[in-house]
Amino acid sequence: MPIVNRIADFHADMTAWRHDIHAHPETAFEEARTAGLVAGLLESFGIAVERGIAKTGVIGTLTGASPGGRAIALRADMDALHIHEKNGFAHRSQNDGRMHACGHDGHTAMLLGAARYLAETRNFAGTIHFIFQPAEENEGGARVMVEEGVLARHPVEAVYGMHNWPELPAGQFAIRPGPMMAAFDIFEITVSGRGAHAAMPHLGIDPIVAAAQIVAGLQTVASRNTHPLEGAVVSVTQIHGGDTWNVIPDNVVLRGTARAFVPAVHDAIEPAIRRIAEGAAASLGATARLHYERRYPPTVNSPDETEAAAAAAAALVGADNVKRDMLPSMGAEDFAWFLKEKPGAYIWIGNGASADPAMLHNPHYDFNDEILPLGASYWARLAETVLAK
Ligand code: NI
Numbered sequence: 001m002p003i004v005n006r007i008a009d010f011h012a013d014m015t016a017w018r019h020d021i022h023a024h025p026e027t028a029f030e031e032a033r034t035a036g037l038v039a040g041l042l043e044s045f046g047i048a049v050e051r052g053i054a055k056t057g058v059i060g061t062l063t064g065a066s067p068g069g070r071a072i073a074l075r076a077d078m079d080a081l082h083i084h085e086k087n088g089f090a091h092r093s094q095n096d097g098r099m100h101a102c103g104h105d106g107h108t109a110m111l112l113g114a115a116r117y118l119a120e121t122r123n124f125a126g127t128i129h130f131i132f133q134p135a136e137e138n139e140g141g142a143r144v145m146v147e148e149g150v151l152a153r154h155p156v157e158a159v160y161g162m163h164n165w166p167e168l169p170a171g172q173f174a175i176r177p178g179p180m181m182a183a184f185d186i187f188e189i190t191v192s193g194r195g196a197h198a199a200m201p202h203l204g205i206d207p208i209v210a211a212a213q214i215v216a217g218l219q220t221v222a223s224r225n226t227h228p229l230e231g232a233v234v235s236v237t238q239i240h241g242g243d244t245w246n247v248i249p250d251n252v253v254l255r256g257t258a259r260a261f262v263p264a265v266h267d268a269i270e271p272a273i274r275r276i277a278e279g280a281a282a283s284l285g286a287t288a289r290l291h292y293e294r295r296y297p298p299t300v301n302s303p304d305e306t307e308a309a310a311a312a313a314a315a316l317v318g319a320d321n322v323k324r325d326m327l328p329s330m331g332a333e334d335f336a337w338f339l340k341e342k343p344g345a346y347i348w349i350g351n352g353a354s355a356d357p358a359m360l361h362n363p364h365y366d367f368n369d370e371i372l373p374l375g376a377s378y379w380a381r382l383a384e385t386v387l388a389k
Contacts, residue, residue, distance in 0.1 A: 003316060003377040006120070010113045014372040017041070018109035019091035022367070025080030025098040025105075028135035031056040034078045034108065038132045041112050045119040047130070054144035059154070060130035062119055064387060070126035072386055073156045073342075074379050075335060076111035077104045077136035086363040102360050103164040103351060106367030106375070108132060110162070113376030114383070124387035129154045135334075140296065142337040151341050158305045159344035160382060161335035162375060166357040168350035170371050173313040173378070174323035175347040177306040179261035181299040182231065184332030185269070185292065189214060189254040189277045191241075193286040198246040208241055210286040211252040215239070217276040218256075225272045226265045233259040233330050234269065259330045261298050299336040302343035309345040312382035316374060331360075349375050 017037070026034050035056045039049045042060040050059045056078070085092050085099040093099045115130050131150070135141030151159075168174055191211045196204025215236050222232040234256065241252030258273070260266040270292045281288035301309075313322045326348070335346050351357065351368045358365040 003373040004117065004380050007113055007117050007373050007376045007380060010116060010376070011373050014109045014113045014376065015369045017112055018105050018367060018369060018372065021105040021108055022100045023091045023094050025093050025095050025100045027082060027098055028079050028137060028139040028141065029055040031078045031134045035132065038078065038108060038112065042115060042130065045116045047115060047119050053150060054134055054141050054148055056134040057141065057145055058132040059150065060115055061154070062115065062128045062130070064124035064126055064389070065122045066125040066389055067127070068125035068387070070387055071129065071154065071156045072126070072383065073129040073131050073154065073159045073338070074111060074114070074383065075131040075133060075159060075161045075338060076107040077133050077141070078108050079104055079135050079137055079141065081137055081361060083361065083363050087366055089366070099363065100367070101362060101365045102137065103365070103367040104136065106164055106372065107162065110372055110375035111379060113372060114379030117376065117380050118383060123389065124384050125389045126387040128383050128387070129156060140334050140337065142334040146337050146341055151338070156342060158386070159338040159342045160305070160309060161338070161344070161346040162378065163333065163346070163348055164351035164367060164371070165348035166351045166359055166365070168323070168348055169352040170350050170368055171317055171374070172321045172323060172350035173317065173347055174326040175301065175306055175310050175313070175345060176324060176326065176328065177301050177303045179298050179300050179328050180346050181328060181333045181336070182259040182261055182330045183266050183294070183298040184296040185258040185294050187256055187258060187273060187293070188291045190289045191252045191254065191281055191286055193250065195250040196248045198248050201248060204248050205285045206248050207250065207252040207286050208248065210281045210284045210288070211239060211241065211254055213280040213284065214254060214277050214288060217280050218273060221269060221272045221276065226268055230265045231259070231261050231328070231330060232265050232269060234273065259332070261328060266298070296332045296334050297336045297340055299333045299346050300339055301345045305343050305345040308386050309347050309382060312385050313347060313378055315381050316377055349378065
């Protein structure tokens with residue numbers, strides 16, 4: 001793989017950092033050990049460090065050979081997931097029930113590798129902020145960093161993010177302007193009827209039948225209420241109700257998630273769910289109460305920064321290996337909060353180590369150490385190109 005030669009020298013170090021972080025996974029806002037490791041390494045590279053941002057976030061700030069007035073931010077995420085790791089290798093999780101199953105250990109190691117190289121060479125004009133954020137999964141660590149004024153204190157012209165992608169072969173990147181990943185919402189519907197003996201259903205109002213009608217009806221939100229060419233997903237992922245065979249319960253709780261890319265579609269989902277839930281329940285004499293929460297906005301790349309990112313990747317792997325036509329993912333990414341504030345670009349780096357790699361969030365997943373120098377080289381080339389002297 002064509003990479004920056006000096007960064008190739010760090011391959012063993014990056015691998016060791018990655019394995020250390022992998023073996024000690026920490027989840028949202030508890031990344032104290034990881035943050036300490038990151039901050040210590042940045043300082044050892046001669047980079048100024050701020051700690052304790054959004055509880056466990058770390059920012060390293062580095063000025064180039066000529067200061068200039070320009071600044072960019074490069075961001076990695078540090079958190080793990082609540083998963084019991086099923087791998088048996090030496091660097092497997094030592095924190096039972098927690099696991100780096102999304103490769104944030106690799107993201108952190110790659111940005112550290114780039115930071116070390118850029119601190120050695122300083123072959124750029126301006127300032128680079130290395131953002132190591134907590135709580136990418138579920139809890140919106142990026143949003144907390146933005147709310148704590150990170151981008152106000154460090155007025156950057158653009159923010160850049162990267163995530164590994166197991167379905168993409170190692171040695172490739174993928175990026176597109178516009179939406180890369182979806183908005184992520186959650187909902188809960190409480191369906192209330194009236195409990196009864198299961199043998200005498202006419203004496204009650206069955207919330208289980210009403211819930212079943214609601215689940216079926218919700219399949220029409222994406223298929224009948226949103227534009228066929230603009231993505232939307234509504235998935236019911238939990239059904240809770242009843243305790244035994246012969247009792248119709250009072251209540252059933254449904255939970256699930258909704259996804260969309262564009263505001264018009266996103267805005268249409270909540271009212272459609274409410275209408276279907278309340279209407280289907282009412283048609284059976286039951287009631288439905290909807291609780292709906294918007295968690296992450298869509299991750300939307302700006303055009304100029306997308307071109308800069310694609311060019312930096314192409315300089316390493318060739319334009320043919322930078323996929324520009326990948327479909328966006330209905331997964332979500334809290335880098336979206338940074339992209340809401342600033343122009344920027346989020347790129348996928350191929351992590352595929354085999355023909356059938358474990359997907360993200362799988363208990364058999366592991367970040368591919370072979371791509372550590374490539375990812376670090378991407379960061380370095382991007383920074384040196386965008387902040388060219
Ligand atoms: Ni992730």
